[in-house]
Amino acid sequence: xxxxxxxxxxxxxxxxxxxxxxxxxxxxxxxxxxxxxxxxxxxxxxxxxxxxxxxxxxxxxxxxxxxxxxxxxxxxxxxxxxxxxxxxxxxxxxxxxxxxxxxxxxxxxxxxxxxxx
Numbered sequence: 001x002x003x004x005x006x007x008x009x010x011x012x013x014x015x016x017x018x019x020x021x022x023x024x025x026x027x028x029x030x031x032x033x034x035x036x037x038x039x040x041x042x043x044x045x046x047x048x049x050x051x052x053x054x055x056x057x058x059x060x061x062x063x064x065x066x067x068x069x070x071x072x073x074x075x076x077x078x079x080x081x082x083x084x085x086x087x088x089x090x091x092x093x094x095x096x097x098x099x100x101x102x103x104x105x106x107x108x109x110x111x112x113x114x115x116x117x
Contacts, residue, residue: 002026002106006097009111012087016115020082022097022108029102034071034080038093038113048095049082062090087115 008020024034035050049069050058057069068083080097092115097108 002099002101002104004097004099004106004108006095006108006111009095009113011114011116013117014087014089014115016087017083017085018087018113020084020095020097020111020113021079022081022099023077023079024097024099024106025077027099027101027104027106029104031073031078032100032102034078034097034099036069036080036082036095036097038091038095039110040090040093043093045096051080053078084113087113089115091115 003026004022004024006022012018031053033052036048037045038048039045048060049067051069051071066086070081072079094110095113096110099106
């Protein structure tokens with residue numbers, strides 16, 4: 001059974017930093033990619049950043065230069081991290097990670113990020 005466990009959300013002041021982590025395990029299939037999405041109240045879920053198992057990355061224009069995605073592997077667990085710097089109030093949302101195992105998509109439970117003074 002595939003599990004994605006997220007951590008690292010919270011409350012931070014504008015200009016501050018947070019680091020989100022998502023550990024994925026339990027799949028017998030090859031990992032293609034992992035990513036972070038976010039959904040603010042009243043808005044659709046949107047892509048924040050995406051990284052392939054080979055390390056190729058893609059970012060939403062709104063976070064380029066501020067957020068950095070990375071991926072690592074330890075035994076059967078793949079972990080994707082999102083370092084978020086220079087946070088803005090508009091970054092406030094529930095952040096979800098996903099994992100693509102050979103076309104099979106799995107989602108984490110979501111973690112709240114609130115940027116407010």
